[in-house]
């Protein structure tokens with residue numbers, strides 16, 4: 001891939017899926033992965049996969065596939081997931097979901113590190129080694145940490161105000177779990193992504209039923 005190559009956004013959006021698949025393959029002891037394997041696991045066509053992987057510059061070999069290590073490294077580089085690049089984030093709302101996310105070690109693998117977490121009901125100074133603060137201190141703590149990404153796991157009715165407070169404190173990217181249908185009124189410079197596990201489940205079940213009906 002030359003320095004001038006511009007990778008189309010749809011391909012970029014598929015890269016995390018490839019990265020995840022290749023990482024899992026490496027963990028399972030696989031050294032190579034074929035186009036058809038990647039396509040099957042990512043639910044895409046082999047032609048699509050081949051085109052996408054071309055952008056990484058990694059060459060596959062007939063009947064052998066792509067070298068997993070090389071592909072993981074190339075995808076990680078494009079996605080900014082190299083180990084030297086660490087994304088620092090804060091989490092707002094340390095309840096069932098927030099607590100599970102804070103404790104999920106898998107994020108470290110993707111270079112995401114939680115620097116602090118906030119809640120309106122703080123009962124200890126830290127949670128799994130991550131400092132906990134009263135939500136009202138966001139405006140003071142977030143700028144002092146220089147963190148620009150927030151994960152929102154507060155109840156839906158608290159999401160809008162919490163998001164506004166994040167932005168006032170300097171946050172520029174919000175990963176929002178607090179109500180996927182919620183439209184957060186935020187300045188356009190703030191990247192907001194709503195995460196809806198329910199929607200993922202629905203599409204999974206729809207596909208499952210479709211395959212069952214067709215007798216696979």
Ligand SMILES: NC(=O)c1ccc[n+]([C@@H]2O[C@H](COP(=O)([O-])OP(=O)(O)OC[C@H]3O[C@@H](n4cnc5c(N)ncnc54)[C@H](O)[C@@H]3O)[C@@H](O)[C@H]2O)c1
Pocket residue numbers: 092093094095096097098118119120121135153154155156158162176177178179180195196197198
């Ligand atoms: N996106 C998904 O797929 C998905 C899945 C499960 C839950 N959720 C959503 O995630 C959110 C959290 O769910 P949960 O089960 O962890 O709820 P929870 O009640 O266990 O946790 C919410 C936490 O937020 C705190 N909180 C409330 N208002 C706050 C504020 N203004 N600032 C900071 N903290 C505040 C509460 O004290 C509590 O600790 C809900 O909106 C829920 O609908 C989304």
